Amino acid sequence: MTEYLFDADTQEALTPVGHGEWNARVSPMWNIDGVPNGGYLMALCLVAAGQEVSHPDPLSMTSHFVGPTKPGEATVASRVIKRGRSLSVTAVELVQNSRVTVTSLITWGDLSALSGPSGPLRPPPILPENSEMQGGPQERGASTFIERFDFLMPSDMAMGAAGRPTGRAEARGRMRFEDGRPPDLMSVPVFADGFPPAVFQLGHYGWAPTLELTIHFRARPHPGWLTIDLASSHLLEGAFEEDCYIWDSQDNLVAMSRQMGRTLVG
Amino acid sequence: MTEYLFDADTQEALTPVGHGEWNARVSPMWNIDGVPNGGYLMALCLVAAGQEVSHPDPLSMTSHFVGPTKPGEATVASRVIKRGRSLSVTAVELVQNSRVTVTSLITWGDLSALSGPSGPLRPPPILPENSEMQGGPQERGASTFIERFDFLMPSDMAMGAAGRPTGRAEARGRMRFEDGRPPDLMSVPVFADGFPPAVFQLGHYGWAPTLELTIHFRARPHPGWLTIDLASSHLLEGAFEEDCYIWDSQDNLVAMSRQMGRTLVG
Incomplete structure (x- = not known):
């Protein structure tokens, strides 16, 4: 338990x-x-x-x-x-x-029982102040998921997620439960699969089914905003990987995930 | 079949x-x-x-x-x-x-039946000419695995794999079957888990058991050398991820893999 x-x-x-x-x-x-x-x-x-x-x-x-x-x-x-x-x-x-x-x-x-050497520690991306970011996806409709979270994204990426792509398969920002509950490890999958996909920023805006998703859990998160960093490095014939890194409010890497997905829209 | x-x-x-x-x-x-x-x-x-x-x-x-x-x-x-x-x-x-x-x-x-948009395509790393690289791990002993492959590594990384670490958790080079058999998708796992670990380059030279390894297969490889690029971005209390990318002799990305490993040596 x-x-x-x-x-x-x-x-x-x-x-x-x-x-x-x-x-x-x-x-x-x-x-x-x-x-x-x-x-x-x-x-x-x-x-x-x-x-x-x-x-x-x-x-x-x-x-x-x-x-x-x-x-x-x-x-x-x-x-x-x-x-x-x-x-x-x-x-x-x-x-x-x-x-x-x-x-x-x-x-x-x-x-908490792990012990051994520490070395490179991937740092969170540098983001604008929260007050200077935008509120993420507005198009809710049949997406009840979106109502359960607060999103913050740099302006260009927020527009990319709404159909004006940046042209780079990257997205980042912050995310938290809308009702104030702190994140915990059990909720990591919804954060790892909850941000607007990086391929939206290429203009492939639409259904992007996941074939497989793997999460490495690295630390129990502190309460507060989670920082999310997404990128796809290889899109070939509609098949892509999406890498997601998640840090807590103390800048600890909580999880990294990678999924294999398909984008079904040109 | x-x-x-x-x-x-x-x-x-x-x-x-x-x-x-x-x-x-x-x-x-x-x-x-x-x-x-x-x-x-x-x-x-x-x-x-x-x-x-x-x-x-x-x-x-x-x-x-x-x-x-x-x-x-x-x-x-x-x-x-x-x-x-x-x-x-x-x-x-x-x-x-x-x-x-x-x-x-x-x-x-x-x-071969995939179809859809292509976008960013991760390119292989730039490596020295084969003739200017070194032959990889020499210390065979109980490692029969090593005898089955030819390895090529840039000089600094070849020394790192033998105990004189570069200090950066990165390793790259080329690898092929020693007996001349071409690589195929079934053999991708041995290439994805066969190069000297990136954490060796931090001086953590020794047993690094894998907990979990995930491979995305992206293209059927052409015959010839495979190019391997490894990196670990986050080592914390002995737990690390290792990302591996594999390209064929035509510079096509054949596979990307990620493992969660443990290094048991300081």
């Missing part, structure tokens, strides 16, 4: 039915264009799987998005592959209508 | 026993310090799982290294999670002495 409470919605969405299974209610409150955000689905699976292991922190989580998930009833099934002294490993699947929609592997440990 | 033949050792190491299972012989020919290279173990699993799907190419593969694997008898078990029109997803486990030692998820597709 972890010490984290991502949020009441997520916890309450899971009803244990034993043997590492939960009945899950996929909330419609985390939709992008009517579809549940992939990071939200990862967080549901992460919160469930964390209840099966004694290690407090996820260290690395990979999810493959196998098929579409809809708001509504689902099942989460977690299997412990290893319970070790320093690490545990779990596999967890989200199942809807008898089909796996998201499958994940998670390695668990204790971030 | 894929069109690839990673190598005779790998193919011959797998004896199908039905129901997505193979008896496997983990070869002692791919050891680093007496322990099978993680990329070799991934390649074994990849070759096996590829026989269960109709899509020719891996697109994304993640492996979590659950426990130690030794040369000798093992079992590979693959489960098809989805057989789709454009994508398939498989889970595959390497089991030794009734314990899972490596667990992986793989999304499969057809790289």
Whole structure:
């Protein structure tokens, strides 16, 4: 059982039915264009799987998005592959209508128990003062996800996310829960998959499905704004990687993630 | 069944026993310090799982290294999670002495069928002429893996890999099979996990176990040398990420990988 409470919605969405299974209610409150955000689905699976292991922190989580998930009833099934002294490993699947929609592997440990050399520490990007940034995506519509966060972006990138691209596959800014809840490790997936994609800044504005997303969890976040830095370095025939780095309000790197995505719009 | 033949050792190491299972012989020919290279173990699993799907190419593969694997008898078990029109997803486990030692998820597709916009394309690093580079790791001993490859590294990094670190967590150079076999996608994991780690260049020279390694496969490689570019951007309390990019002899990005590792030496 972890010490984290991502949020009441997520916890309450899971009803244990034993043997590492939960009945899950996929909330419609985390939709992008009517579809549940992939990071939200990862967080549901992460919160469930964390209840099966004694290690407090996820260290690395990979999810493959196998098929579409809809708001509504689902099942989460977690299997412990290893319970070790320093690490545990779990596999967890989200199942809807008898089909796996998201499958994940998670390695668990204790971030506070790590010890060893430190070396290069990736610093956060230099951003304008919060008061000089813009409020991020305004186009909500079927994107209930966006209502749950405050966003801040430099002006050029905020316009890029709204259809006036910068021409560089980079996006950065700040993000926090709109209701004031502090971020925790269980909520990292929604931040890692929640910022307007870097390929929007190339003008590929539209549906960009994620095939696979991997997160390395590096530190428990302090309360406050998270700083997000996104970039795609290689877009070829519609397939791209997106790298995301997340720092907390104390400038500690909380997580780095990479996804393989597809952009379906020219 | 894929069109690839990673190598005779790998193919011959797998004896199908039905129901997505193979008896496997983990070869002692791919050891680093007496322990099978993680990329070799991934390649074994990849070759096996590829026989269960109709899509020719891996697109994304993640492996979590659950426990130690030794040369000798093992079992590979693959489960098809989805057989789709454009994508398939498989889970595959390497089991030794009734314990899972490596667990992986793989999304499969057809790289030649991708179509969509192309944008930034990460270029290979600028390297000295091959004739001006050094031959890489010389200290073989219990590292049979090293004998199977030719390595070329700029002089400073070659010395760094042998104990005279540059102080920057970067390494690059070229790598190919020693026996002249061309690289293929099935062999990408051994290249992604085969170059001397970037943290060696910080002086952390020694055992650096991988917890998790994710590979994005981006193009089928042309024959010839592969160019490898490694960097670690964040080393904190012994935990690091290592990013690896691999280009073929035509300067096409073949793969990018990232691992979470631990360095156990100060």
